[in-house]
Amino acid sequence: MATTPIAIALSLIMATAGTIAFAPRITEPLAATEIPVKNMIITSVAQSKLGLIAAGELGHILLSQDNGQTWNKANISTQRHALITDLTFQTESYGLAIGHEGWILQTQDGGANWNEVSFGSEHSVPLLNISQITKNQWVSIGAYGLTRISNDNGNTWQDVSPPAQTDWHLNAMIVPNEGETRLIAGEAGTVLRSEDNGQSWQSITPFYDGSFYGGIHLGNQSWLIYGMRGNIFRSFDDGISWQKVNFNLPISLFAHLQLPDGQIVLGGQGGLLLSSTDNGESFNLLRRGGRETITDIHLLDSGNFLLGSDAGVIHFPVSDATDIAYQSTIINK
Incomplete structure (x- = not known):
């Protein structure tokens, strides 16, 4: 039977299709995956032997070895995608991180690798703060009075009765650097006081009905706490009685840093940074922001600040500080 031109054409088409189908592909390289560190909620920033460690949204822990210019993800043994609320380093290598759902992570290598040591509890609610009480004892506190304690330097944890x-x-x-007095600041004006390294706690008679978010031991018997609507209070009798600081910007304050020279820096809503050089008696405005809220403040070796916020990490050169003399007339009367 003679081969027709149509049959020849079909054979050539099939052969060509087969050649194309099995030929090796050259795939265009994919765009590098970038960590959206400028659009993430970053709740906590710390320093380790490896560099800067930042943590927050969806359980991400990030590492920067160039002072926060670029970031890489740390390895986490079990990723829960829960918000990390606080992290701290005991040494250059050993650190702990906590978060929602009672999540607690531990690193032994400066923050490159994190292992889960606890998740969930009888009350799987957010843990909000972690502190070292004594050499091997840690306490993590959180929502609805949730309190978890480790007596073996963070390796195992157990729920205990709320303070x-x-x-x-x-x-x-x-937690001060010395002495046995400890304070807890919390919701609805809660201030708790312990004189025995946190073994027992007493409630201070409420003096403000809004929430407190943090505080600083100022040395000797002086303390400072801060919170909602710009409320700042100081105590001069080891936390027994409190006096309101004259401050008139109604912004909630969520973060603090005390510099080596004693200067106090507070951060909060509107991306604002406040500074006090008189042990918290008055505050000056260092930075105006936008809509972001400052959640942590870290001092870089350069003397500039790296800020954690709900809009990611923010670099703030001290040279950009607002005119303190002018702004002090606005926020302190």
């Missing part, structure tokens, strides 16, 4: 049997959210434990 002073409170069921308010506990936002921060304030």
